[in-house]
Amino acid sequence: MRSRLRMARRSLLLLATLSFSAHASATTTPASSAALTLPSFFSDGAVLQVYDEGDARSFVYGTAAPASSVALTLTSSMPAMPFSRTYRTMALMDGGWAFQIDGTYAPDAQGRHAPHYGPFSVTVAAGGERRTFSDVRFGDVYLCVGGEQMLRPVVGAGAAAAAARAPADIRRFEVAAASSAAPSSDVRGAWRIGTASLANFSALCYGTALALARMDPAGNGVGNTTGSGKLCAAHRCTMPIGVIHAAAESTLAAWAPAAVAAKACGGGGSGRFNGMLAPLLRLALRGVVYAGGEADLAAKMAPATYADCFAQTVSAWRDSGQIGDFAVVFTQLGASTSGAASALRLAQATALPRPFAEANSIDTTAMAARYDTSNTSEVARRVALGMVHAAYSKQEPGWGWSSPVLEHVRVSANEVAHGVFLSFAATEVKGGLRLVDRPGCTICCKLGGGALVQASSGGLSGPWHNATSLARMRGKDWVLGARFAAAARLVRVAAGPDADCFLYNANGMPVLPAIANVTAAEQIRLPEPPGILASRESYDAAAITPPPMGFNTWNRWHCWVDERLLKQTADLMVSLGLAAAGYRSLNIDDCWQSQRALDATGRHNGTIDADPTRFPSGLRAFSEYVHAKNMSFGVYTSQSEVTCQARPGSWEHEALDAKTYCDADVDYIKIDHCGGGQWSRNNISWMLFRAALDKCAAKRKRKFWMSCSSCGPTKCLLDGSCVGKPSGCGQWIAKGRVSCDLWRTGGDIQARWSSIMANLDMMQLMAPVQNAGPGGAGIGHFNDPDMLQVGNIGLTILEQRSHMALWCLLGGPLLISTDLKQISAPAVAILKTKGLIDLNQDTLATQGERIGGNQTFGCEVWCKKLSGGRLGLVLLNRSEETSDITVTFADLIIAKAGWTLTDLWTEKSLGKQAKSYTAQAVPSHGNVALLLV
Ligand code: GAL
Numbered sequence: 001m002r003s004r005l006r007m008a009r010r011s012l013l014l015l016a017t018l019s020f021s022a023h024a025s026a027t028t029t030p031a032s033s034a035a036l037t038l039p040s041f042f043s044d045g046a047v048l049q050v051y052d053e054g055d056a057r058s059f060v061y062g063t064a065a066p067a068s069s070v071a072l073t074l075t076s077s078m079p080a081m082p083f084s085r086t087y088r089t090m091a092l093m094d095g096g097w098a099f100q101i102d103g104t105y106a107p108d109a110q111g112r113h114a115p116h117y118g119p120f121s122v123t124v125a126a127g128g129e130r131r132t133f134s135d136v137r138f139g140d141v142y143l144c145v146g147g148e149q150m151l152r153p154v155v156g157a158g159a160a161a162a163a164a165r166a167p168a169d170i171r172r173f174e175v176a177a178a179s180s181a182a183p184s185s186d187v188r189g190a191w192r193i194g195t196a197s198l199a200n201f202s203a204l205c206y207g208t209a210l211a212l213a214r215m216d217p218a219g220n221g222v223g224n225t226t227g228s229g230k231l232c233a234a235h236r237c238t239m240p241i242g243v244i245h246a247a248a249e250s251t252l253a254a255w256a257p258a259a260v261a262a263k264a265c266g267g268g269g270s271g272r273f274n275g276m277l278a279p280l281l282r283l284a285l286r287g288v289v290y291a292g293g294e295a296d297l298a299a300k301m302a303p304a305t306y307a308d309c310f311a312q313t314v315s316a317w318r319d320s321g322q323i324g325d326f327a328v329v330f331t332q333l334g335a336s337t338s339g340a341a342s343a344l345r346l347a348q349a350t351a352l353p354r355p356f357a358e359a360n361s362i363d364t365t366a367m368a369a370r371y372d373t374s375n376t377s378e379v380a381r382r383v384a385l386g387m388v389h390a391a392y393s394k395q396e397p398g399w400g401w402s403s404p405v406l407e408h409v410r411v412s413a414n415e416v417a418h419g420v421f422l423s424f425a426a427t428e429v430k431g432g433l434r435l436v437d438r439p440g441c442t443i444c445c446k447l448g449g450g451a452l453v454q455a456s457s458g459g460l461s462g463p464w465h466n467a468t469s470l471a472r473m474r475g476k477d478w479v480l481g482a483r484f485a486a487a488a489r490l491v492r493v494a495a496g497p498d499a500d501c502f503l504y505n506a507n508g509m510p511v512l513p514a515i516a517n518v519t520a521a522e523q524i525r526l527p528e529p530p531g532i533l534a535s536r537e538s539y540d541a542a543a544i545t546p547p548p549m550g551f552n553t554w555n556r557w558h559c560w561v562d563e564r565l566l567k568q569t570a571d572l573m574v575s576l577g578l579a580a581a582g583y584r585s586l587n588i589d590d591c592w593q594s595q596r597a598l599d600a601t602g603r604h605n606g607t608i609d610a611d612p613t614r615f616p617s618g619l620r621a622f623s624e625y626v627h628a629k630n631m632s633f634g635v636y637t638s639q640s641e642v643t644c645q646a647r648p649g650s651w652e653h654e655a656l657d658a659k660t661y662c663d664a665d666v667d668y669i670k671i672d673h674c675g676g677g678q679w680s681r682n683n684i685s686w687m688l689f690r691a692a693l694d695k696c697a698a699k700r701k702r703k704f705w706m707s708c709s710s711c712g713p714t715k716c717l718l719d720g721s722c723v724g725k726p727s728g729c730g731q732w733i734a735k736g737r738v739s740c741d742l743w744r745t746g747g748d749i750q751a752r753w754s755s756i757m758a759n760l761d762m763m764q765l766m767a768p769v770q771n772a773g774p775g776g777a778g779i780g781h782f783n784d785p786d787m788l789q790v791g792n793i794g795l796t797i798l799e800q801r802s803h804m805a806l807w808c809l810l811g812g813p814l815l816i817s818t819d820l821k822q823i824s825a826p827a828v829a830i831l832k833t834k835g836l837i838d839l840n841q842d843t844l845a846t847q848g849e850r851i852g853g854n855q856t857f858g859c860e861v862w863c864k865k866l867s868g869g870r871l872g873l874v875l876l877n878r879s880e881e882t883s884d885i886t887v888t889f890a891d892l893i894i895a896k897a898g899w900t901l902t903d904l905w906t907e908k909s910l911g912k913q914a915k916s917y918t919a920q921a922v923p924s925h926g927n928v929a930l931l932l933v
Pocket of ligand 1: 645709747748
């Protein structure tokens with residue numbers, strides 16, 4: 001649930017695309033002699049950033065005769081997966097042209113669109129000329145920039161070892177080390193495949209690519225973390241990693257956008273804006289690895305100057321590049337103990353007011369504990385970890401691959417020790433934080449050795465005081481002493497100067513530099529204990545609302561939402577018969593908002609506004625459109641200051657926002673949790689929302705659904721698996737004044753079998769909350785295993801069937817989240833399976849639970865209690881082998897001799913069975929769904 005800014009930046013791409021042609025002249029040379037030109041990046045062996053599930057799309061661009069017609073044809077070179085598409089455009093008056101390349105898909109064995117990563121040949125034709133470049137692949141493209149660290153090539157023993165370990169599919173674009181005083185539209189460079197001539201390539205950059213390939217979090221091929229590789233593998237294609245090495249000895253202010261050049265960053269006006277990088281900023285990228293350090297030390301820049309410069313530079317890269325979003329990982333030498341090194345790191349802290357939330361923020365920082373060209377693996381591992389985190393793992397909190405992020409600082413007058421509490425985001429400190437000491441060292445883990453912590457009693461400009469007392473950990477808080485507390489209004493944290501002593505989390509990810517305002521403990525209002533809801537025995541079944549069914553944009557569209565898409569989706573919900581099948585709520589997830597309107601005092605403190613470029617007609621008009629189709633309408637917000645995509649959140653604006661939604665006749669609100677802190681704070685926000693939504697519901701006499709994030713099991717291990725009992729939140733989430741109608745129980749669901757299973761297991765642990773007995777709160781409130789991935793690339797049809805059967809049996813919300821324009825007939829059929837929907841919507845509103853089977857062999861029996869003394873069963877084969885699955889009736893929730901069985905998929909009766917039933921030859925990842933009467 002920590003998906004952050006990435007998609008938000010992508011939204012820039014949409015806007016950038018609209019104005020793309022207007023900007024083309026900024027980075028392309030006017031075509032004087034009418035020749036067709038392409039930057040040297042577009043040549044044989046090129047890797048273009050894959051466009052899949054909301055990623056930024058790749059551009060191919062160049063120049064031709066003004067106003068000439070330009071055509072680009074992309075043709076598959078794989079006979080088994082034929083594909084060809086031609087794009088056409090016209091060169092502008094300055095000759096510039098550009099194509100935005102869509103995702104490439106070809107039908108797979110089941111007739112679905114499967115990703116096609118190439119190889120392709122690309123031909124561009126204009127004015128009778130033609131350029132063809134072959135062996136083009138789609139993959140993840142990383143750009144490596146920076147000075148000294150990036151300039152050390154792969155040499156010596158390290159080179160041989162790197163070459164020996166290298167998978168075939170790392171392709172390198174090596175920018176020739178040249179410098180030019182005047183900016184141009186191209187840099188000389190060449191693509192290299194294989195390990196020859198590695199000696200010119202950055203060791204850090206190559207090492208990072210190797211580490212990324214080795215990590216392969218989704219297990220789907222070379223560094224493919226998108227989760228689509230499984231299908232690709234069926235066609236024997238893998239997604240390559242493309243690394244671009246564009247480091248330069250000197251950086252040139254002349255290349256930089258004016259705002260950056262004006263800062264004269266780097267001292268002497270030379271600027272940090274790497275000239276070798278500028279022409280590449282029109283490419284779509286997965287991430288940028290930026291190495292910096294010593295030059296800044298030499299320049300002895302003041303932290304504040306450097307901070308400003310640093311933020312400006314990254315912002316300029318991201319915004320002037322027109323390429324949408326990418327992650328930025330900053331790496332820095334850690335070996336120096338000079339004061340200048342500390343200043344540099346404190347500058348980073350100052351530059352990153354809220355990592356992940358600010359437009360200019362660096363996604364993660366990787367400290368190179370020691371830089372050694374013959375052994376780059378540790379540095380590279382950290383950079384790669386940081387990169388995976390920044391670029392992907394926001395969607396995968398279970399991975400726990402995140403740097404610890406300072407969440408907030410509080411000064412406490414009433415807690416033990418009268419301390420300053422530095423709280424780090426919980427997901428990043430699973431397994432705790434620790435200071436790693438140099439072997440044999442007893443002093444470096446004092447404050448100031450392992451981490452720099454400073455407080456300012458004034459403002460940003462200081463004066464800053466070092467924290468002098470020792471730190472100790474308390475839960476996920478890091479507690480400083482009282483003396484320090486007296487000075488604190490602002491606190492900043494950075495990695496300390498000692499190379500071997502950092503504050504780490506369990507994965508070895510060092511703490512991220514950050515700055516935070518200090519909150520006085522008194523300001524944290526504690527919630528009153530929630531009231532008790534009627535016991536299970538006394539609830540009125542007729543008053544129970546079954547779990548919501550509908551559509552949510554997130555899984556498929558992420559931030560790519562707008563009015564047009566949503567209207568199309570509403571129309572398709574009706575024409576595909578999904579609305580008639582019960583899917584009636586159309587919910588927009590993140591990214592519909594722009595900012596808060598100005599209040600009377602001129603601050604952005606007013607109502608939350610729909611993004612005018614995405615929803616020009618406004619929320620109310622859209623809501624009317626949806627209601628006219630006899631559907632209901634949902635929106636999204638976050639209970640913290642910002643949403644997961646850095647849109648304005650609702651913290652301290654709950655009543656105002658609830659009124660805005662009520663005025664727009666919204667029926668359903670998803671309240672996310674990004675950046676949201678502790679229970680006390682969550683509870684306050686939920687209570688305020690609940691009160692306001694209830695008021696609205698009473699006025700219009702219609703339920704206002706409140707979907708919360710999140711309430712999962714207590715204890716999750718580092719491998720992402722969870723054990724234990726429902727956590728404290730399970731006691732009150734559905735009760736009294738908090739009373740969420742539903743709440744997420746696990747991480748963001750991905751279109752991957754392992755993710756479906758992980759969320760399923762979370763639900764098992766949380767079942768007692770929904771099924772709470774006397775005095776319990778659950779009935780009529782729902783554990784939420786997250787949206788459906790049915791229809792999305794990444795799951796086989798068999799897996800989609802099991803996903804659907806299980807989600808219906810669990811009895812939580814059913815929210816479709818796929819591209820309805822492209823959805824296959826089998827996927828629609830899965831979603832409309834009547835017997836399963838009935839299982840989900842049963843009036844008892846219980847959650848199904850795992851009751852048996854032979855789990856060691858991957859066979860599981862899931863059972864849901866239904867109205868009328870009936871039962872629903874899903875027999876699930878989690879194993880990799882076909883298997884028989886037996887259910888013994890004595891194990892069922894209701895003990896009865898003999899049941900009449902109906903297959904819920906086929907609606908065929910299986911007759912009356914006495915003691916047990918065996919489903920034969922259930923395929924791997926398949927299921928059998930049954931109704932027992
Ligand atoms: C996540 C949430 C997702 C989606 C996303 C939007 O934290 O779990 O379901 O809403 O934020 O940014």
